[in-house]
Amino acid sequence: MTPNSGTGTSATRRLGVLVIVLAIALALFGLRFSAEDVVQGSTVRIMYVHVPSIWTAYIAFILTAICSGVYLSRRQRSLAWDRVAGASAEIGVLFVAVSLVTGSLWGRLTWGTYWVWDARLTSTAFLFITYVGYLAVRRLDGTHRQRARRSSVMALLAILEIPLVHFSVNLWRSLHQDASVADPNAKVKLDGLMLFSLFLGLVTFTLLFVWLVLHRQRTMLLEDSFADRGLDVAIAERRNEAGAQ
Amino acid sequence: MDHAAFILGSWIGTGIAVIAYAVWVLRRGRALSKHASTEEKPWT
Numbered sequence: 001m002t003p004n005s006g007t008g009t010s011a012t013r014r015l016g017v018l019v020i021v022l023a024i025a026l027a028l029f030g031l032r033f034s035a036e037d038v039v040q041g042s043t044v045r046i047m048y049v050h051v052p053s054i055w056t057a058y059i060a061f062i063l064t065a066i067c068s069g070v071y072l073s074r075r076q077r078s079l080a081w082d083r084v085a086g087a088s089a090e091i092g093v094l095f096v097a098v099s100l101v102t103g104s105l106w107g108r109l110t111w112g113t114y115w116v117w118d119a120r121l122t123s124t125a126f127l128f129i130t131y132v133g134y135l136a137v138r139r140l141d142g143t144h145r146q147r148a149r150r151s152s153v154m155a156l157l158a159i160l161e162i163p164l165v166h167f168s169v170n171l172w173r174s175l176h177q178d179a180s181v182a183d184p185n186a187k188v189k190l191d192g193l194m195l196f197s198l199f200l201g202l203v204t205f206t207l208l209f210v211w212l213v214l215h216r217q218r219t220m221l222l223e224d225s226f227a228d229r230g231l232d233v234a235i236a237e238r239r240n241e242a243g244a245q
Numbered sequence: 246m247d248h249a250a251f252i253l254g255s256w257i258g259t260g261i262a263v264i265a266y267a268v269w270v271l272r273r274g275r276a277l278s279k280h281a282s283t284e285e286k287p288w289t
Contacts, residue, residue: 007274009288031256042247046255053259094266102255109248208263215270218288222277225285 007218015211022204029197037194046106048197052205053099054124058162059209060092061131065159068152079224080217082148085155087216089134091209096128111175119168120176127165130158144224 008016030048037044067085071077103121104114115121138151169176190198278286 005289006271006278007288008271027256031252042249042252045252049255049259091266094262098259098262101258105251105255109251212267212270215267215274218286219270219274219277221287222274222281222285225281226277 007215007222012211012214015207015214019204019208019211022200022207026197026200026204029193029200034193034197035191040110043106043109044194046102046109048201050099050102050106051198052201053095053102055202056205056209057092057095057099057127058166059206060088060095060213061127061155061159061162063088063213064092064134064155068155071148072152072156077145077148079144079148080221082144082152083217083220083224084213086135086138086151087213087220089131089138089155090216091212093128093131093135095205095209096124096131100124100128116175118176119172119174120165123161123165123168127158127161130161134158144227 026048030045034045034048036042064085067081067088071079071081071085074081100121103124107116107121108114134151134154137154138147140147140150142150164171168174283289
């Protein structure tokens with residue numbers, strides 16, 4: 001290992017290479033090899049990045065809630081749980097944003113408009129804003145433990161939005177299509193290569209998420225260490241000043 | 246391919262967003278770890 005390999009290890013490097021290979025394969029299958037949809041035509045190709053994006057965001061926010069719950073429930077509260085929660089939420093926000101933008105482009109082609117105040121779209125936008133708020137709460141003044149406690153409580157409340165977003169198409173009348181792949185009773189049947197491309201997208205984005213979380217939570221550990229170090233220096237300076245008087 | 250601008254825009258936009266974030270995380274990690282001791286980097 002090099003003296004300054006940043007936040008990488010041999011495992012994360014191998015995982016990174018695998019993600020790049022899978023992303024190239026996804027681009028080939030999604031844009032070239034898979035057939036056009038009978039109804040949607042070529043616009044279905046947007047689905048191979050749109051669906052994996054919101055899938056990854058769901059995983060990210062669920063992981064944030066699990067880590068937050070573990071942090072609050074343990075007697076020995078380890079900040080490592082809080083850092084994984086924070087890293088995961090940050091990446092989740094990125095993927096919700098990607099999902100909103102790609103969905104909007106798909107909507108322009110399919111519905112003739114970039115945005116409608118539809119139940120699924122509105123609840124997803126609300127989910128995005130909620131987790132931007134979560135990230136803002138993490139930046140409030142206070143100790144690491146105060147940050148962890150506040151943000152853990154917020155994460156456990158925010159996760160309640162996920163079922164609301166996911167089932168919004170069933171709960172309210174919606175332009176957005178219902179579940180088509182996950183529902184065994186759905187009328188929509190996907191061609192083999194289309195299904196494969198979608199599955200490849202889910203695997204690629206999930207592994208990408210794991211790679212990003214590993215790096216980001218290590219960066220957060222370094223940020224916390226440096227903040228503590230800065231605090232130690234400030235306390236020592238204050239003590240020196242008090243001793244000199 | 247019909248609607249190529251929208252389709253490629255979706256893919257390229259996704260790629261740019263993810264790569265930009267990944268590069269930012271890696272660069273920040275590298276910059277911080279330069280000044281960190283081995284104890285502060287338990288993964289090494």
